[in-house]
Amino acid sequence: MATKFTTDDVTHIASLANIPVTDGEKKSLADGFTKTIGVVEELNKLDVSVVTAVHMTGLSNVLREDEVDKKRMFTQEQALANAPNTHNGYFVVDQLIEQDD
Amino acid sequence: MKKLNTLTLASAVKKLKSKEISHKELYADVSEAIAGKNKELNAYLALNTEAVSQAEKLLDTPLAGVPVAVKDNFLTVGLETTASSNVLRGFNPPYESTVTSRLKKAGGVVVGKTNMDAWAHGSSTETSDFGPTKNPNNLAHVPGGSSGGSAAAVAANMCITALGSETAGSIRIPSAWCGTVGLKPTYGRVPRTGVVAMGSSLDSPGPMTKTVEDAAILLSVIAGKDPYDATTGELPVPDYASNLKKGVKGLKIGICYMDHPQLKGTQTEKSVEEAGKLFEKNGATVEKVALSDQLEDNTILNPDYAVGVYTVVQRSEVSSNLARYDGIRYGHNRSTFGAEAKRRIMLGTFTLSKGYADKYYVLAEKVRNLYIKNFAQLFSKYDLLISTATPGPALKFGESEGNPLFGELTDLLNEPSSLSGLTGISVPCYWDKKTGLPLGLSIMANHWQEETVLRAAYLYEQETDFNPWTKEAHE
Numbered sequence A: 001m002a003t004k005f006t007t008d009d010v011t012h013i014a015s016l017a018n019i020p021v022t023d024g025e026k027k028s029l030a031d032g033f034t035k036t037i038g039v040v041e042e043l044n045k046l047d048v049s050v051v052t053a054v055h056m057t058g059l060s061n062v063l064r065e066d067e068v069d070k071k072r073m074f075t076q077e078q079a080l081a082n083a084p085n086t087h088n089g090y091f092v093v094d095q096l097i098e099q100d101d
Numbered sequence B: 001m002k003k004l005n006t007l008t009l010a011s012a013v014k015k016l017k018s019k020e021i022s023h024k025e026l027y028a029d030v031s032e033a034i035a036g037k038n039k040e041l042n043a044y045l046a047l048n049t050e051a052v053s054q055a056e057k058l059l060d061t062p063l064a065g066v067p068v069a070v071k072d073n074f075l076t077v078g079l080e081t082t083a084s085s086n087v088l089r090g091f092n093p094p095y096e097s098t099v100t101s102r103l104k105k106a107g108g109v110v111v112g113k114t115n116m117d118a119w120a121h122g123s124s125t126e127t128s129d130f131g132p133t134k135n136p137n138n139l140a141h142v143p144g145g146s147s148g149g150s151a152a153a154v155a156a157n158m159c160i161t162a163l164g165s166e167t168a169g170s171i172r173i174p175s176a177w178c179g180t181v182g183l184k185p186t187y188g189r190v191p192r193t194g195v196v197a198m199g200s201s202l203d204s205p206g207p208m209t210k211t212v213e214d215a216a217i218l219l220s221v222i223a224g225k226d227p228y229d230a231t232t233g234e235l236p237v238p239d240y241a242s243n244l245k246k247g248v249k250g251l252k253i254g255i256c257y258m259d260h261p262q263l264k265g266t267q268t269e270k271s272v273e274e275a276g277k278l279f280e281k282n283g284a285t286v287e288k289v290a291l292s293d294q295l296e297d298n299t300i301l302n303p304d305y306a307v308g309v310y311t312v313v314q315r316s317e318v319s320s321n322l323a324r325y326d327g328i329r330y331g332h333n334r335s336t337f338g339a340e341a342k343r344r345i346m347l348g349t350f351t352l353s354k355g356y357a358d359k360y361y362v363l364a365e366k367v368r369n370l371y372i373k374n375f376a377q378l379f380s381k382y383d384l385l386i387s388t389a390t391p392g393p394a395l396k397f398g399e400s401e402g403n404p405l406f407g408e409l410t411d412l413l414n415e416p417s418s419l420s421g422l423t424g425i426s427v428p429c430y431w432d433k434k435t436g437l438p439l440g441l442s443i444m445a446n447h448w449q450e451e452t453v454l455r456a457a458y459l460y461e462q463e464t465d466f467n468p469w470t471k472e473a474h475e
Helices: A007-017 A023-045 A076-080 B009-017 B023-041 B051-056 B098-105 B148-155 B172-178 B212-222 B240-246 B267-281 B303-324 B339-351 B358-381 B406-411 B415-419 B450-463 B470-474
Strands: B044-047 B066-071 B108-114 B161-166 B181-184 B204-209 B252-255 B285-288 B384-388 B423-431 B438-445
Touching: A007 A023, A007 B339, A023 B303, A023 B339, A023 B358, B009 B023, B009 B066, B009 B212, B023 B044, B023 B051, B023 B066, B023 B108, B044 B148, B051 B066, B051 B108, B066 B098, B066 B148, B098 B108, B098 B161, B098 B212, B108 B148, B148 B161, B148 B172, B148 B204, B161 B181, B161 B212, B172 B181, B172 B423, B172 B438, B181 B212, B181 B450, B204 B212, B212 B240, B212 B423, B212 B450, B240 B450, B252 B267, B252 B358, B267 B285, B267 B384, B267 B423, B267 B438, B267 B450, B303 B339, B303 B358, B303 B415, B339 B358, B358 B415, B384 B450, B423 B450, B438 B450
Parallel strands: B066 B108, B066 B161, B252 B285, B252 B384
Antiparallel strands: B044 B108, B161 B204, B181 B204, B181 B423, B384 B438, B423 B438
């Protein structure tokens, strides 16, 4: 049976994806996901039991020396140049752990 | 005298080098075209105000300082890069994409950054947070997307040549709908380094140009191994432009997708059939590859599955790639994502989430492997596959609204080949006299066979009158 998305499913997925969604958007998102996944579920008609994974252009592991490439390094100034909120040369992030007084 | 902004890349380079024209004259005409048309077309989001002075120093380089329009998902130092999303509004990249580095080193000047579907999510350029681009051939119609700004800039002669990127159709669809040439290289032929990531196992930057010769010239500049992109191939880069005239004699060509019920009796079907006859006349063997014969063996020819596979692979990769936009290190926070990006991120998060990844993501990757194998079988029989780049001419604005699968339905003809990493090109193959809108002939080949694609496209362009710039290129 085809998967049907509820507004609760949308709330859960939105929290996993860290995407703010308003209550008003949830119904149409749920309907859209139901329709899209319905098309995806057509794939179950195919027999994939003998499929082995191949890379498109035949590449296998691509390795490099485990050393720092200084040409690619940003200066601290470059790294911070686009940050909306910095403090003493650091990025300012949201507080994750609550403080005890 | 014809305005210099209508020159092709090949002739602009030649005329600059022979001093028949100056950089000032060339840039004056390009600037005039931009000033006159951009307000209406909205092809450019940002312009390089120092382009002409940068160009004047580049006469002795291979590209001699020609003005190039670049899609706004290539990181360009000194020019704001947004991928047409409010999330990146005001972002000034701290490093340069490999492709634009190579372009600049070869003497190309980034004249401006072009509009696109936000994050390249779409086939119409309507999802741009900075307003849609209009089709220069008919303003009531979309230019296609996601590289719609680059295609429109080329079509309206607001640049000499352009760069775009394709995940599944994003070069070929706008090229078909704007009447320009668009080459999607083999996955890994052109580096993704410094291109805002969408579907990392699919993204292929490539040339969007006036002629096939221009596409060949530009591809030789941007292709090749990049130590910063492990998925790029080691193969040496040929001088694509020097092999254009080899023709199609002895090549085996298959016509595919054209017996799809939706295409029956359309101009699209007629144009592709005529192209087949033209190749046959020039010494190729041309056969129809029927949908109905091949369902079991060749999943790729059954478009019913393409959308499902592509949707899962692409949304999953989108959710992962767009997870990095936290508004802490750069850009704005996640509430600034547009509606389409939110939908894609959330669906991809679902298809990768615990309990569902096997059911959706792993299944889609398995079916994708069927496609890869099926194409390998087909290319053991054929050197090239030809088809139409889109089901029909450019849609009107708003025709895609409210349909969550719109982009994918239009991408249908491009998705299986993109999922398999193949190369392909779209060249103009018809102009409707009433609407002014073109169609694009799609020519596809196996991995790394850009040379064969370009040969066939060049022959087609020379033997037909559909490309408005080839006459001028002969002068």
